[in-house]
Amino acid sequence: MSLEVTHTDGFAEDWQARILNGPPLIAPARQYVFPLAVPGEEDALARGAMWMEIKPATGGVFLAQCALGFAGKGVTTGVWSTPRPSLLLAVAGGYGYLVDTNDPDQTELLPMRPVVSVHPAPQVDALVLIGFHSAYILTAGEAWQSPKLSWEGVAVTGIEGDTLHGTGWHMPSDKELPFTLNLRTQELIGGGCQP
Template sequence: MTAEINLPFPHAWKAEILPARPLILPPRHYVYPREVEEIERGALEVLVRPAAEGARPFLATCALGFRDPIVPSGIWSTPSQQELCAVSGGYAYMIDTTAPECFTMIPYRPVLQVLPAVDAGLLLFIASRTILAWGRNGQCWESPKLSDEGVTVHALEGGTLHGLGWNMMSDKESAFSLDLRNGTLVA
């Protein structure tokens, strides 16, 4: 699994992707999700050092979704400076670095692409049919169905996302545009 580090937003933490789980676990170790059998298939191991005064480092063990190279793995900064996004084989976890027991797992299984929309203050999660937008205070919106199987994003222009989605009935790709403020389709 090749993991990438993407830090498009200002962040109040440092993180390192470890090649394997340490033999001796640090005092603060969190497994995401909490009760998971997928850990046996593998995990993304991230050593996180929060910048908050008095905050101690912790190990985040993020269950692997899929081993397919088409799905992303890595860490991203988010619109919230204290939050870290860890993606492990298409399973995406939003982790509060000041309270690592607090996390949200993005409902897409798998996330196929993570796309920062910095000017809009959003981190976008692209799935095969829809897009979910995450902002400073959590989930902002989820798009309507954009495709029967496969969303391709072509451009972010101003406050609009442009892409293509495959339509099963016509057996063709159809262009779409989304308003990044609310996730609605633009005519």
């Protein structure tokens, strides 16, 4: 797995991270395995994992092992900076982990599964995660999930200002219908699931 960390212009970071090809020969003293105990995910690590070496602003380097959600194609894997300087977003086979680099015990497995793509929107201080049916928006202050945008498959066509543009499949007509989602007000117009 040869992946790079995505450093988003406009997002400050107080950490450094490196994605590893596997477990290191010499591991740091602090090591974390994600997800923590989540019902239904008892054998998540059997699908594989993404390994990261993380150096926070304070404290020593630690190793994070993030279980893959899915081993197949069609979902994303990587690491992104976020609107909060101490947090990083790690996505491993479609499973998103919001890692608090200053307190890794507070790492959160995001509710959107799988994450298909990640789109930085620094103009509104947000990171947009796209799934099969909706979007999950991370901001400096809160995270929120959009209403359903599609019966199956969301395509992002762009982000202009504070608006996400895309298309979503409308099952009754078997057509891709356009939508706009305001990333500030959460207002949705159109999409494949709207009446």
